[in-house]
Amino acid sequence: MGNSALLVMDVQRDVVEIADGGSGYLRRVRSAIDGARAAGLPVIYVVIGFRPGRPDVSPHHKVLSAAVRDGLFTEGDPGTAIHPDVAPQDGDVVITKRRASAFSGSDLDLVLRVRGIDHLVLAGIATSGVVLYTLCQANDLDFGLTVLADACLDTDPEVHRTLTDRLFPRWADVLTVEDWRTALTPN
Template sequence: MASSALLVMDVQRDIVAMADDGSGYLPRLRRAIDGARLVDIPVIYVVIGLRPGAPEVSPRNKVLTNIVRAGLFTEGAPGTEIHQDVAPRQGDVVVTKRRGSAFSGSDLDLVLRARDVDSLVLTGIATSAAVLSTLWHAVDLDFGLTVLADACLDTDPEVHRVLTEKLFPQWADVLTVEDWLKAIAPR
């Protein structure tokens, strides 16, 4: 029997401030988190965090170099905190990553294997960054995958649509939060 975990990726204060479009994203994500907890699916939070001075960022990494210049994602800075509307509970695992994928530079694979998790439910910001990178990495690690399309968010709605409607269905089940909650509801 498959053992699942819900990944809540990069829903940090600064990222939410940049991406939230007022469409009710955080309440939908909260419903997914609450639904997972109701049926004992572990909720694992993933945050991007860079050490002060960003020694792990190469000047060849265009994306992260720009992030460092903007002063974003330094571990311990207030903007790197998980948004209070979806904050972890006591005992929830919070994994810190150093790149786009939740697996890159983190101990996520170790945490999942220790819990015998073989299936992931992906949520987060941004669809074109954390979600896409993590999905590809998880495919290579042979995880079963579900993407909650409306619990993912991107600053470009068209990119989000293309990924969730055309690309992701090749490797994952793509559902809405409501459809997923119905599927996991106790019978």
């Protein structure tokens, strides 16, 4: 798996409230985080956030314009914080992005390159948003990739299944959190 890092993306209070209907999602993400820590892998959190007044959101961007109209994702607002059930520990890096991909409008690539990370393990909300966009860009940047299917979540379960069953396997290893944790454990 190369020099790997776990990316926990957009698991923010407001996003979890919108997307998770009590599926046990946070428990699975917590298990992935615990597995990464036990294996000595860095856990890097990625959040979406916009400046107050939203000077970084174009009215031409349908999805982001709708989100900011609904009052979502202003930096410093409690709903924009990482969900406390999966909160970072001291020493974890938190990246703020300005668009769907974890790389867009952020210094993620710099943080990864400085640490010599060449393999990314992806978890996050939404499968059709941050996970898809980050996977595409990371693939183009020649990172090795693993997607933790059950540590990704989408408001549309069919879209989630289509992406994790049919599209993502073209570019990444797609595993459950349990199977990934088992692969991390030396025999």
